[in-house]
Amino acid sequence: MKDILLNIEAVIFAADNGITPKELREVLQEALAIQITKTELAELLGRLKMKYDGDDFPLVLTSVDDRLQFLTKPAYHEAIHQLQLQKERKKLSQSALETLAIVAYQQPVTKLEIEQIRGVSSDYSLQRLLEKGLIKIAGKAKTIGKPLLYATSSGFMDHFGLSSTKDLPQLKDIIAQDNTIGEGVE
Numbered sequence: 001m002k003d004i005l006l007n008i009e010a011v012i013f014a015a016d017n018g019i020t021p022k023e024l025r026e027v028l029q030e031a032l033a034i035q036i037t038k039t040e041l042a043e044l045l046g047r048l049k050m051k052y053d054g055d056d057f058p059l060v061l062t063s064v065d066d067r068l069q070f071l072t073k074p075a076y077h078e079a080i081h082q083l084q085l086q087k088e089r090k091k092l093s094q095s096a097l098e099t100l101a102i103v104a105y106q107q108p109v110t111k112l113e114i115e116q117i118r119g120v121s122s123d124y125s126l127q128r129l130l131e132k133g134l135i136k137i138a139g140k141a142k143t144i145g146k147p148l149l150y151a152t153s154s155g156f157m158d159h160f161g162l163s164s165t166k167d168l169p170q171l172k173d174i175i176a177q178d179n180t181i182g183e184g185v186e
Contacts, residue, residue: 007032008044018067021045092128099125100134104156104168108138108149126150134159 049061059070114122129135133155140146
């Protein structure tokens with residue numbers, strides 16, 4: 001029984017957006033080659049919930065929209081908030097920002113098109129932006145070699161508080177009107 005409880009914990013922990021009890025039963029039955037009823041699973045989940053309700057754990061087992069997941073207890077929210085602030089402080093490099101701007105305004109765009117605009121290789125910047133979830137691969141171009149197409153992701157929209165790419169600032173809003181070189185003629 002302990003083995004089943006440990007497997008339940010592992011599966012719930014590994015499920016990115018939680019897992020329904022039905023999905024959990026199916027996973028357990030397939031992985032452990034056992035039969036488990038809804039009642040048995042409910043009993044096991046009750047035992048697990050009691051375990052995490054104690055003061056020994058910073059997590060709580062909860063169900064959100066019928067999806068089981070571990071969440072931090074309110075007592076630890078300040079520490080988690082500080083972690084989030086530190087993550088936000090990790091800024092993008094200048095080259096990553098340039099690449100992100102090109103993707104945002106030209107999407108869908110290929111790596112070659114990005115590099116033609118920037119004039120330098122963009123491999124590293126694209127990889128970092130993909131890792132951070134700010135851009136995504138939006139398919140393949142219908143040109144020779146079928147290069148990957150890049151576009152902004154929902155993470156980009158969330159991070160910058162946009163509901164669509166139409167909300168991006170227009171170029172005329174960014175460039176200052178008195179952008180001149182040298183002295184004016186009088």
